[in-house]
Amino acid sequence: MFRPIKVFFLSALSLLIGMKVTIKNLFSPPVTLDYPNKKQPMKKNFRGMVDLKPPACVICYQCIKICPTAALFLSHKTVEQDAKKKNEITKFTFNAELCCFCGLCEEVCPTDAIYLNQMYEVSVFSHDDLLSIDLMDPKKYKHLDDRTVNQPEPNPQ
Amino acid sequence: MEQVEQNKSPELRSEELVVNMGPQHPSTHGVLYLELRLDGEIVVDCRPHLGYLHRSIEKIAENRTYIQFVPFTDRLDYLASMNNNLGYVLAVEKLLGLPVNERVQYIRTIIVELNRVGSHLVSIGTFAQDLGAYATPLFYCFRDREKIVELFDELCGSRLTYNYMRIGGVQNDLPPGVDKIIKDFIQYERKKLDEYNELLTYNAIFLSRTKKVGILSKETAINYGVTGPCLRATGFKWDLRKEEPYLIYDRFKFDIPVGTMGDSWDRYKVRLEEIQESLKIIEQAIGAVPEGNPVAKVNKVYKPAAGEVYLRTENPRGELGFYIVSDGTTKPYRNKIRSPSFSNLSVLPELIRGLNVSDAVCVLGSIDIVMGEIDR
């Protein structure tokens, strides 16, 4: 006879305890950011878009070999300069549609020429803008720049 | 089913209602498609249809070198990427006979257990969401998981697909001051687990929705190859971390939480308790990390001798196995992945037959599948 009544009151109590938790959280500060107005700085080794410091590149093709999704393309030619043979990059492009942002190219690079910058707002209106990004062009991410918080700083590692 | 039989009189006929639940449905956890046959609201039969997220990862593995495949394992069980990384890397290391140093072992243990906590938090949150607790427990769980994700972000530069484990080591060393962050997190999370208990675990409505719903017996679970929390909820004490200790799990003291009935509530409770145990392991490991260099070089080409290896690890969702066959070249001849969610999902029709639609959603949520590793 008394058990159902006891169960009923304990059940009601459990609901009230749950409501205590939510009212406590109602008065605690929010944990989210007011996103487009306030932005969180990216972590130091955040893996954003692939970027290149062209003078540092030694054309070793390591990044091309390691890339799991074949998102990078590199070609070079040999030119003679002051009677010395020298390799020169003819084309170095990056396909952001294929890239899986694993950061392996950054790790294999012997001269830290290729790195992943801190861009994370990389949406564009057309696929074509991402299919073949010319890494040699210093203004390659210009159309994304004004939406990026902190400018890419090469990773010291 | 008996009800359907009764209705089969010649003049009065009733039809089963076929409802296509998914691939776009709020609570099928991705792109699962369940073909439900309903008698009123009672599920008479259920057929899961798979393949909406198939990316042929196993075939991709045959065309990638051993190192290149690590980022693809992130995409299997995307809530527990670190655990997938670990399973694959351990398998390759076993194939190569490559030893790793102590610091690597400790770092891997800590990171993997943290990821287990994060994965279980998502599982608890989405389960509550499936039961109709409008997003509040989900947001609390994601709020707490955020701390783990932030730490991983600092550690490896990514928030979901970590690609952190390397053959013979890890990608980066632990950042300075990580001990304190993790210890603070453990303290914080223990407090929050009490909050979950108050909000959800012993809530009368939650109990009435989950208790004795979708009871999985020990025999059925073993027959279907169900592993992980779903198996342990049936009362069967089976955890690879204890049974076949890999990494350095044999050095830590922790319990294996088991359920009593194998119902939805038990599966939920086992996950909640596993978070506690994982926190215990992290607490023991974080104080004992030895010195050393854990970073592995990636530009090395691995050429294992012809042979095969099968290695299984305890993922948050169950037993993850990698079966790798090498033909002596730089790429594996075959890479078969045994994913826990696939076996766990296969038992679903057995569980929800005879329940109504609300309970079917509840059982599906309690099994906690991730479509990424079912379809591979």
Add this chain to the structure above:
Amino acid sequence: MPGMGLLLLKGMAVLGFISTSAMFLIWWERKVSALIQNRMGPMATGWHGSLQSVADSIKLLLKENIVPAGADKLIWWLAPFFVVFPSVSAFVTIPFSEKLVPRDLNVGILFVTSITSVCVLGIFMAGWGSNNKYSLLGGMRSAAQIISYEVPLLLSIVLVVMQTGTLSMVEIVRAQAHGWFLLRPHLALAFVIYLISATAEVNRVPFDIPEAESELGAGYHTEYSGMKFAMFFVAEYTNLFIISAVAATLFLGGWQGPLLPPVVWFLLKAYGIIFLLMWVRWTLPRVRMDQMMAFAWKVLTPVSLANLLLSGWLMLR
């Protein structure tokens, strides 16, 4: 006809109040849920997103009206009106203050309860007309739910009517001049029963089974878009206001209170109850269909009947 102009004015005032109230409630619900979940909620339009509902309603007005293939067109078109119409009509007898009553009917409370039950017709029409299995399930659930919870709801209202001996809402408030009905134990029990069944009447958590987002998508209004969807939404929040207003009138002394003007007191009480319902909504999980029906017929109805019997005996003694 001079009376006609006044009636028109009153009607327009009611419609204006309904739409502003619904918009405010939608914004408020989003804000409360956000704060409970440690989020910020709408922040972009206006001060702390206060104009978000206005922006949303403009968006919904501009949206294309999609009729699903195979829908029962007539029923499908009429359903939203059947849902909105009763909730607007119910405003007729709500006493905002002693003077501010659109129309003080002598069967006021009976009118409110009977006209709000028409809602179920619209919901079932929406469920049937959409030609969608989820919508049909939602509509069927809704019909069963609303009809069963009507019983304890009415039984708890009957107690108030027994106490006051009148059906007019203004008279009921006047009868509470010397103390709210909430403070008397048998009426406090009736208040709790009323609140629970009213939550079920307006399909809110923990009784949001007809909508049941995680099971049925959105239940009966899955297929509706644009302005038709907005009408369902407005009806939902208007009903929410009506049940709170009725609760405030029947149990919390309506407009009566010291210092502040009567209208403010009335709105404070009504919105206080709405906040309570929101708080419940963002805390509790959903109950299952059979559990909910069992709760209505096995717990709420017997308890309210016993309460009625006991208080009737005490009154007659």
